[in-house]
Amino acid sequence: MQAYEFINNLIPPLKLSDKTGKALSWMEEIRINNLPVVDNGVFVGLVNGDLIFDLNNPETLISELTLENSGCWVFADQHIYDVLRVSSEHHSNLVAILDRNSTYLGVVTMEDSISAFAESLSIQSHGSVMILSMNMNEYSLAEISRIIESENGKVLSSFISTDPLDNNKIKLTLKIDKPELRHIKATLERFGYRILDQYQQVEEASSEEERIGNLLRFLDI
Incomplete structure (x- = not known):
């Protein structure tokens, strides 16, 4: 590579x-x-x-x-x-x-x-990945973590990248310790956060969801 x-x-x-x-x-x-x-x-x-x-x-x-x-x-x-x-x-x-x-x-x-x-990593991972879109001035990892913890989840790692289609926005990628994100997603949306995508843990080790989770763990972010 x-x-x-x-x-x-x-x-x-x-x-x-x-x-x-x-x-x-x-x-x-x-x-x-x-x-x-x-x-x-x-x-x-x-x-x-x-x-x-x-x-x-x-x-x-x-x-x-x-x-x-x-x-x-x-x-x-x-x-x-x-x-x-x-x-x-x-x-x-x-x-x-x-x-x-x-x-x-x-x-x-x-x-x-x-x-x-994401295409190359295929080791078993634990947890799920969620990607949010927001303005930079709306970003507060402490606040987002508090909301996730209210649903008994924890943010294991986070990663910020710019949105190439909108220079005023960022994409926040979160690794969360829960295999299922339905309740966390609903709570974040209730607080006004926009969810772009989510990758939930499945049993098959070669799935795209787990490869992306392993990417974040490998990068330690």
């Missing part, structure tokens, strides 16, 4: 000579808020869509912008787990992939990284 195997070819790199109007058009087309920037085959960072919106000038060159996360990359032969680690360290949904000569090859998204783990 080396990083280069999961390069997302739908996400193109920008050049320093490109204009912000082009960057924004690409972002809207593929529904993403960041794009990699490459200068003569060298990864130089990520450009953020919010910055472009704030500038409000489609003629501005990418070279005139302040780029982010120039260190957000891994070598192509590193394990996909390193992509997740670097993504988390830089709070970025994209990680650039370089060959051993530091030549840019492409990017891997955090979603693709997680999917790769």
